[in-house]
Amino acid sequence: MSRIQTPTTIADAVEASQPLLNTVKASLGSTPNLFRLVSNSPATLEGFLGLHGALGKGQLDPATRERIALAIANYNGCSYCNSAHTYLARNVAGLDEAELEANRHGHSTDAKANVAVSFALKVAKNRGRVSESDLAEVRLAGYSDAELLEIVGHVALNVLTNYVNEVFETEIDFPVVAATRAA
Secondary structure, rough: OOOOOOOOHHHHHHHHHHHHHHHHHHOOOOOOOOHHHOOHHHHHHHHHHHHHHHHHHOOHHHHHHHHHHHHHHHHOOOOHHHHHHHHHHOOOOOHHHHHHHHHHOOOOOHHHHHHHOOOOOOHHHHOOOHHHHHHHHHHHHHHHHHHHHHHHHHHHHHHHHHHHHHHHOOOOOOOOOOOOOOO
């Protein structure tokens, strides 16, 4: 059970959050617990959805975004996000089990994606303090400055959701995959 109330339905949510939750439901076909829990603060929900939507229009492909989400979820020990992003990575991005396991450890079986995922984890571990050589490595792999910014943006987005889920113990509503903190 979550530490704060999670509205059971959209109609039970704070009125200002209901249109946002309806948009989530139209997009995903459901309103996962994370979104309903965050709906207790319309401002936080709007900010979360705004950043999520903007980054979804970026240059990073969906598979790389999911890879980063898994690496950060495991680094932060967030089983809710590990479960949700395992489901999305498998069923939306089409990643296989070997890739998912590599992602959970901050790597990828794809050479280019490996650089992005490793960099994202380095950003999280070092709280943004990366070296010129770290940036050069990502650029050498073919990532643009815009994509570098998006990688950092995805780290921040995932840290937000990881922390919300850990602080409030959001009830997992995806097939459970426990975070390992092995990254």
